[in-house]
Structure formats: C-alpha cells, structure tokens
Amino acid sequence: MDNRAAIREFLASRRARITPEQAGLPAYGGNRRVKGLRREEVAMLAGMSIDYYVRLERGNLAGASDTVLEGLARALQLDDAERAHLFDLARAAEPTPARSRKAAPATVPASVQLVLDAVNDAPAWVRNARHDMLAANRMARALYSPLLADPRRPANSARFVYLDPASHDFFQDWERAADDIAAMLRSEAGRNPHDKLLIELIGELSTRSEDFRTRWAAHNVRFHRTGLKKLRHPVVGDLDLTFEAMEFPAHPGLTFLAYVAPVGSPTADSLKLLASWAATTEVPQH
Known part of the structure; x- marks a missing residue:
C-alpha cells in the first residue's frame, strides 16, 4: 500500500466535504474555487501553521504527535472510525514502526x-x-x-x-x-x-x-x-x-x-x- 498517497487522498477528501459554515467560519464572497475548506482554514482550525499542514496533506505524517493528530481530527470533524484511521496512517508512516501487526489469521482455534x-x-x-x-x-x-x-x-x-x-x-x-x-x-x-x-x-x-x-x-x-x-x-x-x-x-x-x-x-x-x-x-x- 502507498502510505503517502493514502494519507494525501484521505486528508484532501475529508477537507473537501466540510463547508466554512459547517466549520463555523465566515464564507467571504460567493466564488470559492476550492470545494470545502481551504488548507489555511484547516491549519487555523487545527492550531498549526499552513506550511506544516501542507506537509501533512502531502502525505508526510511521520513524527506527527498525538496532539497534532487530535487537532487535525477536530478540524476535519472526523468520526471515531476516521480518527482511528488517521492514527493508523500516522503509525504506518513512521520509518521504524514500534510493532508490526500480524497478517489477518487464516484459521480459527x-x-x-x-x-x-x-x-x-x-x-x-x-x-x-x-x-x-x-x-x-x-x-x-x-x-x-x-x-x-x-x-x-x-x-x-x-x-x-x-x-x-x-x-x-x-x-x-x-x-x-x-x-x-x-x-x-x-x-x-x-x-x-x-x-x-x-x-x-x-x-x-x-x-x-x-x-x-x-x-x-x-x-x-x-x-x-x-x-x-x-x-x-x-x-x-x-x-x-x-x-x-x-x-x-x-x-x-x-x-x-x-x-x-x-x-x-x-x-x-x-x-x-x-x-x-x-x-x-x-x-x-x-
């Protein structure tokens, strides 16, 4: 699996589904070229710099702290399954994962x-x-x-x-x-x-x-x-x-x-x- 692509597409798709109104932000003008939130709006809601958010959305979650991930989950209004998925993607992005998961079992006791x-x-x-x-x-x-x-x-x-x-x-x-x-x-x-x-x-x-x-x-x-x-x-x-x-x-x-x-x-x-x-x-x- 391409972890960077999965991160990039997951974050972009979650950002695209939230309108400024849903995020509690003013929507200035009626001609927004971006579907959903802009990157700078997500960064502001998550409490991080725009440069750092852009890095994350490009697929680089390596090193992101739990605090950063929680802020991102709140900003993107992730549900429990989506939040768990974000943390899974972040763990997989680490160069040396703490513990690799076993493949799904093929038999039962x-x-x-x-x-x-x-x-x-x-x-x-x-x-x-x-x-x-x-x-x-x-x-x-x-x-x-x-x-x-x-x-x-x-x-x-x-x-x-x-x-x-x-x-x-x-x-x-x-x-x-x-x-x-x-x-x-x-x-x-x-x-x-x-x-x-x-x-x-x-x-x-x-x-x-x-x-x-x-x-x-x-x-x-x-x-x-x-x-x-x-x-x-x-x-x-x-x-x-x-x-x-x-x-x-x-x-x-x-x-x-x-x-x-x-x-x-x-x-x-x-x-x-x-x-x-x-x-x-x-x-x-x-």
Whole structure:
C-alpha cells in the first residue's frame, strides 16, 4: 500500500466535504474555487501553521504527535472510525514502526468452533479482517448458502458482494452492503498495510469491479459493530436481522458475528424455517 498517497487522498477528501459554515467560519464572497475548506482554514482550525499542514496533506505524517493528530481530527470533524484511521496512517508512516501487526489469521482455534456450534438458535460465524468466513455454525452456513455456493475457500464476503451477481438478490440494500465492505477494507488497509493477502484482494477487486474502484477511491472508513442486516434468502425469503460483532481478546484479528430477531417477529419465524432447512441440508463450509 502507498502510505503517502493514502494519507494525501484521505486528508484532501475529508477537507473537501466540510463547508466554512459547517466549520463555523465566515464564507467571504460567493466564488470559492476550492470545494470545502481551504488548507489555511484547516491549519487555523487545527492550531498549526499552513506550511506544516501542507506537509501533512502531502502525505508526510511521520513524527506527527498525538496532539497534532487530535487537532487535525477536530478540524476535519472526523468520526471515531476516521480518527482511528488517521492514527493508523500516522503509525504506518513512521520509518521504524514500534510493532508490526500480524497478517489477518487464516484459521480459527478449535475452541472457537466449539463456541459457534454451541449457538443453536441463531446464525453465528467468525471472519478475519479480509472478510474471509473462517468458521460458522450450521445456521450461519444455511443463511450464507449463496456465499458458500462458490467453491473457492475461504469464502470471502467482499468477493461475493462485488464479483457475484447473486449478491444483488441476497442483500436487500446492496449499495449499503457494498459501501460497508469497501469502508471496512479501507480501515484494515490503514491498520495493516503490509498484509500480502489483503493487498492481493484489493488488487483483484479493483481490477474486476468498477463499483469497488469507485468506493475505494472515496477513502471512506467505517466501524461495523452492530446494526440491521436486511437479507433475502433463497429458501426462507426476506430477513430483517439485528447483528452484533465482537472481537476475541485472546485471538486478535478474529471477529464473531451473531444475527438475531425479536421473538414473535416475522424474521424470528423465518429463522425457525431456516433451522429446519439447515437440519436437512448440509451446506459445506470447507
């Protein structure tokens, strides 16, 4: 990953989205040639010199202190995910990073699979930061049968969304799913820019999908910890699922996801049908 280019494009894109009015600044004249804030306006808001800000936006975050980064985050009105991404980019810019991150894990311990198998009434699965499905219980394999229909393993949600036409039927809001996946991969690229398999995945998606290229160029980042997942399963139909995503402190890089629905809701009834279908139809994970 080109860290300097990522810094340059991230800062420029965040600056371009903020108007002077949103930043609490007077907008003199009606013919601003710059979309969003000017560099000198960001520098003033962040409490730094224009020369120093220009250096940062050219991609040189090496040596920037936490105080400088916090000031920059406030000036650009970054949310929590964007702030974390800025700090990740700054760490990657250091000539000798304090500690290099391990590549995303490719397998799960047997104990994690046992935890998944103990969850009987809800789809539950584990992914890494490349969005490889590494382990799943029977309900999750049934739920994600369209994803697992591709024999390539490990099954990968990003490839499914961008490269498999079946994803447009599976995700009721495909645009949102595509936005989320690109934003999460962009976040991971900032955290772990030297993950070879991640670089290969992003290269493959960029080569084969214009939808991905457009979203990747936007430099949006996002946390994906809880929310609503609206799916259309080929057997049980529409599902409005609440999901929770949790990390394993003992197994860095693994994320546990579980999908549930309120008792008595149409989706809860559909999950019962899914469980019946799963009991008679084995969807291979490996």
